[in-house]
Amino acid sequence: MAAAHQSGAPSLSARDLVAGYLPGIEILHGVSVDVLPYEVRAVLGPNGTGKSTLLKVLYGFLKPGAGEIKSGSRVLTGAAPHEMGGYGIVYLPQRPSVFPFLSVEVNLRLGAWRLRSRHGLVREKIERAFAQFPALYEKRHQSAGTLSGGQQRQLEFARSLLLDPNVYLIDEPTASIEPRIATQIYELIQGLAQQGKAILLVDQNIKGALGIADYVYVMRTGSLYTEGKRAEFGEDVELLVSQWLYTHHAPKPS
Amino acid sequence: MLDYFLIQSANGIVIGVIYALIATGLTIIFALLKIVNFAHGELYMMGGYFGYYVITLAGVPPLPAVVAAMAISFAFAVAIERGLLTPLYSPGMERKSDYGILITFGLAVFLRNIAIIIFGPFPLRPPSFFDGDLVLGGLIISYDRLVAAGGGLLILVLLIFFLNRTVWGQALNAVSQSRESASIVGINSERMYMFAFGLGGALAGGAGALVAPIYSLSPSMGLVPDTQAFVIVILGGLGSVSGSIIAGILLGLSENLFIAFLPDPNRGPSYANAFGLFIMMLVLLFRPTGIFGRHHAAME
Numbered sequence A: 001m002a003a004a005h006q007s008g009a010p011s012l013s014a015r016d017l018v019a020g021y022l023p024g025i026e027i028l029h030g031v032s033v034d035v036l037p038y039e040v041r042a043v044l045g046p047n048g049t050g051k052s053t054l055l056k057v058l059y060g061f062l063k064p065g066a067g068e069i070k071s072g073s074r075v076l077t078g079a080a081p082h083e084m085g086g087y088g089i090v091y092l093p094q095r096p097s098v099f100p101f102l103s104v105e106v107n108l109r110l111g112a113w114r115l116r117s118r119h120g121l122v123r124e125k126i127e128r129a130f131a132q133f134p135a136l137y138e139k140r141h142q143s144a145g146t147l148s149g150g151q152q153r154q155l156e157f158a159r160s161l162l163l164d165p166n167v168y169l170i171d172e173p174t175a176s177i178e179p180r181i182a183t184q185i186y187e188l189i190q191g192l193a194q195q196g197k198a199i200l201l202v203d204q205n206i207k208g209a210l211g212i213a214d215y216v217y218v219m220r221t222g223s224l225y226t227e228g229k230r231a232e233f234g235e236d237v238e239l240l241v242s243q244w245l246y247t248h249h250a251p252k253p254s
Numbered sequence B: 001m002l003d004y005f006l007i008q009s010a011n012g013i014v015i016g017v018i019y020a021l022i023a024t025g026l027t028i029i030f031a032l033l034k035i036v037n038f039a040h041g042e043l044y045m046m047g048g049y050f051g052y053y054v055i056t057l058a059g060v061p062p063l064p065a066v067v068a069a070m071a072i073s074f075a076f077a078v079a080i081e082r083g084l085l086t087p088l089y090s091p092g093m094e095r096k097s098d099y100g101i102l103i104t105f106g107l108a109v110f111l112r113n114i115a116i117i118i119f120g121p122f123p124l125r126p127p128s129f130f131d132g133d134l135v136l137g138g139l140i141i142s143y144d145r146l147v148a149a150g151g152g153l154l155i156l157v158l159l160i161f162f163l164n165r166t167v168w169g170q171a172l173n174a175v176s177q178s179r180e181s182a183s184i185v186g187i188n189s190e191r192m193y194m195f196a197f198g199l200g201g202a203l204a205g206g207a208g209a210l211v212a213p214i215y216s217l218s219p220s221m222g223l224v225p226d227t228q229a230f231v232i233v234i235l236g237g238l239g240s241v242s243g244s245i246i247a248g249i250l251l252g253l254s255e256n257l258f259i260a261f262l263p264d265p266n267r268g269p270s271y272a273n274a275f276g277l278f279i280m281m282l283v284l285l286f287r288p289t290g291i292f293g294r295h296h297a298a299m300e
């Protein structure tokens, strides 16, 4: 939590997003979120509420039927996913997006695809990534698919850092990952926020996400149920959130 | 008898290398676009004619003409991809493989018939790469066959280097593994599909230009290698480039030896095709995922 650094202007903001996969079936019914530098913003909510869908829309995998996505004054609505890196946005989907049949090193090299003509720079950046993640260096010639779930996540982070992005969209980074590694991943995410990255973290691991969140969105069936600063929710926020999520008659906090 | 065996083996390897070129192109297209290109034999045929006209109309020597034929085939395949295959990429497209089969099958028929109109129905033979035969003891093999095999192997080696060692090759491979993950790192998958189809076309076209002085060109020349290429792609383990190369050479070799040792040599050639399919059935019976058994359709 690094509230002192807050600059105030969102790195990415979305207004009233409406989206769905199939005609006539709306999944998001008008969701607005802001992602700010130096902040981890958590999106919590039960299964199937549209948390992953929200990230897919933000990253351009799914075109919103209505609403707007902006980065500063630039409108990103309708931009293709492969262009997002150019706007400094990175996406770590729910299922790790490493290339399982390519080596760890080649995975990193592809992370620097945007810089492909600058060989020296790419090599330097990869060396730096290996210095930061020694476990990956040891396995650099191994196929990424042979890595443990936690290491695949590390590889994704290492890969994303090559381009020094400002916005991270992260979907359940610790699902089915052992607790010790999960803690490391949350520390990594928190560290990114401290460096000034803007982070939107979708999670089912309420405890883990709330441990590092500065701001919380709670979603329920395609809409925001409530939102607010993490600190404003006080001590029992974890209990409170699980009540919002899992009790239908829970009073809405004022 | 031993000489005959040697000659047939050498011929088998030559045709095997050509099969491998055709099949790797088919494999790359399959691995990226997830469609079977039924017009692949026709790209091979067109490549042969491109080479022929580069030699006869533009006066280019036969060897550089192979390179030119590959470049033209690349552009030709890209034009086909842009014109006919882009609907495959739209997220709303249903039954993509049906579309792929219908469109490429239709294209194959169209190209064969248009070739009869433009190039004529009669076989055309471009000049030799080098006249004469190499005689090594009992082994006699024409220089044209040596050039076809050597050129084909060179292309395959360059291809493997490209796929494994260059970032563009690795990006092709990445898209074949996951289009979504590829776009996350900033690769424009649609451009890679275009490139893959062009590359597949260039490989088939190069094969056509390499065999032209040996077998002559005809509008229907793609039919047989096309069937063989499907067999090879399946034997090689769908999507494996190295598997396709090895399976291609093995099929060419075993097919020729089969012809050589069939008791009735006059009928041999007409059984050759059936032989490939027979081998395929046999292999699949014991190894349903092909010789180089794999469980994913990504490229290697």
Ligand SMILES: Nc1ncnc2c1ncn2[C@@H]1O[C@H](COP(=O)(O)OP(=O)(O)OP(=O)(O)O)[C@@H](O)[C@H]1O
Pocket (backbone or CB within 6 Å): A021, A022, A027, A045, A046, A047, A048, A049, A050, A051, A052, A053, A054, A094, A204
């Ligand atoms: N590709 C798809 N096609 C059609 N419907 C989909 C698709 N992906 C998700 N859905 C539907 O959209 C709704 C929201 O799914 P989404 O994955 O966004 O939920 P989620 O909040 O991320 O859930 P979880 O916590 O289980 O990951 C669900 O009802 C789901 O069935």
Ligand SMILES: [Mg+2]
Pocket (backbone or CB within 6 Å): A051, A052, A053, A094, A171
């Ligand atoms: Mg989800």
